[in-house]
Amino acid sequence: MSGLLPVPEARARILSGLEALPAERVVLADALGRTLAAPLAALRTQPPWDCSAMDGYAVRAADAASAPARLRVVGEAAAGRGFGGRLGQAEALRIFTGAPLPSGADAVVIQEDATRDGDFVVLNEAARTGRHVRRAGLDFSEGETLLPAGRRLGARDLALAAALGHGAIDAARRPRVAILATGDELVAAGELPGADQIVASNSYAIAGVVAAEGGVAVDLGIAPDERSAILAAINRAIDDEVDVLVTLGGASVGDHDLVQPLLEEAGVALDFWRIAMRPGKPMMAGRRGGMLALGLPGNPVSAIVCSLLFLAPAIRKLSGRPDVEPPLAPARLGRDMPENDQREDYMRAALTFDSDGIAVATAFPRQDSSMLRPLADAECLLIRPAHAPAARAGDACSIMALAHPL
Numbered sequence: 001m002s003g004l005l006p007v008p009e010a011r012a013r014i015l016s017g018l019e020a021l022p023a024e025r026v027v028l029a030d031a032l033g034r035t036l037a038a039p040l041a042a043l044r045t046q047p048p049w050d051c052s053a054m055d056g057y058a059v060r061a062a063d064a065a066s067a068p069a070r071l072r073v074v075g076e077a078a079a080g081r082g083f084g085g086r087l088g089q090a091e092a093l094r095i096f097t098g099a100p101l102p103s104g105a106d107a108v109v110i111q112e113d114a115t116r117d118g119d120f121v122v123l124n125e126a127a128r129t130g131r132h133v134r135r136a137g138l139d140f141s142e143g144e145t146l147l148p149a150g151r152r153l154g155a156r157d158l159a160l161a162a163a164l165g166h167g168a169i170d171a172a173r174r175p176r177v178a179i180l181a182t183g184d185e186l187v188a189a190g191e192l193p194g195a196d197q198i199v200a201s202n203s204y205a206i207a208g209v210v211a212a213e214g215g216v217a218v219d220l221g222i223a224p225d226e227r228s229a230i231l232a233a234i235n236r237a238i239d240d241e242v243d244v245l246v247t248l249g250g251a252s253v254g255d256h257d258l259v260q261p262l263l264e265e266a267g268v269a270l271d272f273w274r275i276a277m278r279p280g281k282p283m284m285a286g287r288r289g290g291m292l293a294l295g296l297p298g299n300p301v302s303a304i305v306c307s308l309l310f311l312a313p314a315i316r317k318l319s320g321r322p323d324v325e326p327p328l329a330p331a332r333l334g335r336d337m338p339e340n341d342q343r344e345d346y347m348r349a350a351l352t353f354d355s356d357g358i359a360v361a362t363a364f365p366r367q368d369s370s371m372l373r374p375l376a377d378a379e380c381l382l383i384r385p386a387h388a389p390a391a392r393a394g395d396a397c398s399i400m401a402l403a404h405p406l
């Protein structure tokens with residue numbers, strides 16, 4: 001386990017041990033953000049029949065090929081209340097948007113182009129076959145697959161799933177992620193830190209990343225830098241059969257960095273420790289049965305960046321999503337950058353757009369991995385590959401956007 005693992009290799013090793021969690025049935029009202037475990041096909045056709053797209057008169061186009069045309073009104077059809085009968089020669093049907101077109105009719109003339117005259121209507125515009133008619137199956141037809149397995153359902157997908165005829169869907173179980181903060185110096189948010197103490201902040205961001213990816217965060221609180229306390233908390237996660245255990249802090253080489261030996265004592269087979277990245281170098285990963293263990297560094301920016309690069313993809317894979325890799329985008333450098341060392345750099349940066357609409361990422365001057373303020377201000381992470389040569393403003397670069405809710 002000596003040497004620093006490149007970021008893509010570390011991520012590949014974490015992901016290779018993971019597969020989608022078993023599916024469960026979820027009613028549509030609870031399905032926002034859930035990932036489909038099976039493709040969703042149409043159980044019905046939409047619209048189920050030819051229908052009117054406008055309020056007006058359903059006609060046979062041939063009867064009103066030229067205007068004006070005077071037709072006898074034989075009845076009415078509204079959405080939810082069809083006419084039932086058939087339209088004969090020189091007949092019209094009063095019709096409203098969404099109503100089934102009567103058989104025989106093949107066009108609708110909007111009411112603005114018609115004058116009602118008792119039992120008759122005078123059409124002031126000629127009708128055209130198919131005008132203002134929505135054909136059966138315009139949107140989709142029974143049997144068609146519209147939403148693939150692995151699709152994370154958004155608001156629009158829920159409407160589509162409902163229209164397809166589904167009241168519930170099969171979704172991968174939500175990954176459960178236990179989060180354990182470690183350190184004698186930590187007190188919970190809202191508590192008054194004693195002398196030599198600070199507030200534990202990292203768990204909130206990690207829980208936020210978990211929720212944003214559709215997982216369920218399980219807070220294990222704060223364990224002091226004591227073997228028994230940390231081991232007990234790790235064992236709580238194991239007993240709880242969580243899918244992922246995230247520890248925070250104690251990952252480095254100091255005398256009080258106990259996490260690695262205690263994970264191993266609890267039966268976690270460690271896969272790797274230390275990644276060629278900045279921030280986040282001392283991250284570790286391992287497995288115990290079905291549980292992934294990620295030991296994130298304590299520095300807030302390091303922990304949060306690691307959660308975006310390794311934990312979020314793991315949750316996506318456990319959810320059965322195909323888009324597991326971090327979403328990177330091309331941009332241009334906003335200022336000159338020095339050459340980089342052997343650690344891939346994830347720099348907190350502002351994101352603007354030049355006059356051509358090209359994304360421009362400008363790294364903040366302070367990149368200390370303890371600083372939450374520039375992290376919260378950052379609109380993207382600017383990625384400088386390991387050993388990147390010095391670069392000039394305007395050169396191409398790669399970014400990861402940090403939009404809400406991240």
Ligand SMILES: Nc1nc2c(c(=O)[nH]1)N[C@H]1C(S)=C(S)[C@@H](COP(=O)(O)OP(=O)(O)OC[C@H]3O[C@@H](n4cnc5c(N)ncnc54)[C@H](O)[C@@H]3O)O[C@H]1N2
Pocket residue numbers: 181182183185186198199200201202203248249250251252253254257279280281282296297298299300302369370
């Ligand atoms: N001699 C060396 N020292 C360090 C190395 C190294 O290679 N050699 N690596 C440095 C790097 S890089 C990092 S990152 C840190 C990470 O160390 P740990 O994971 O052991 O983290 P801690 O020492 O426990 O804490 C670091 C820092 O973060 C604060 N912290 C911890 N947990 C939280 C939390 N939940 N919320 C907010 N802040 C937290 C903690 O108080 C420390 O200030 O190690 C370097 N050292």
Ligand code: MOO
Pocket residue numbers: 277278279280281282297299301302369370
């Ligand atoms: O990797 Mo540490 O995260 O550089 O501060």
